[in-house]
Amino acid sequence: AQRVTQPEKLLSVFKGAPVELKCNYSYSGSPELFWYVQYSRQRLQLLLRHISRESIKGFTADLNKGETSFHLKKPFAQEEDSAMYYCALWLRGAQKLVFGQGTRLTINP
Template sequence: AQRVTQPEKLLSVFKGAPVELKCNYSYSGSPELFWYVQYSRQRLQLLLRHISRESIKGFTADLNKGETSFHLKKPFAQEEDSAMYYCALSGLDDYKLSFGAGTTVTVRA
């Protein structure tokens, strides 16, 4: 069975401060991990995936297989980063996504 846990429901940071969203997963095979974001009044969209090893909008995430984690980080949060963030998992070459419960991030001026 595959499972994604996001322990923080709410996260509030000041503009310019670092932000880290935690994600832990459980999966017996080789996972592919994603972060999806939903801005206010917009649809859910892909932010980044571990296999691409890229930085999007200043966000990075590293897959740690030993700790089964895929935490999302940004060194300097901006107000436009305020959104709901979902961590998601799929098996390699699989189609089904399993999502965490999401973390609401509020960046205060």
């Protein structure tokens, strides 16, 4: 079954420290993965998509098919990074996104 797992519901780091939000997926086909971010009282916003291999707001994510992971990383956390982060798998045939549970990231000053 297609599934996205974010093992950490809560993650708290200090400003300036590295951040890694974990995401693992289960999917038999070629995965298309996304990270969405939801700042306080705002909409879900696309942060990254794996095919773009880009860096947004200092965040990067690399697809590791061997480990079925798509972890989100940032070398130096900033206070404005505090938000809810969702990893999502796009199921092309079913035309839907499957979301992980989300990780609430808190950056402490």
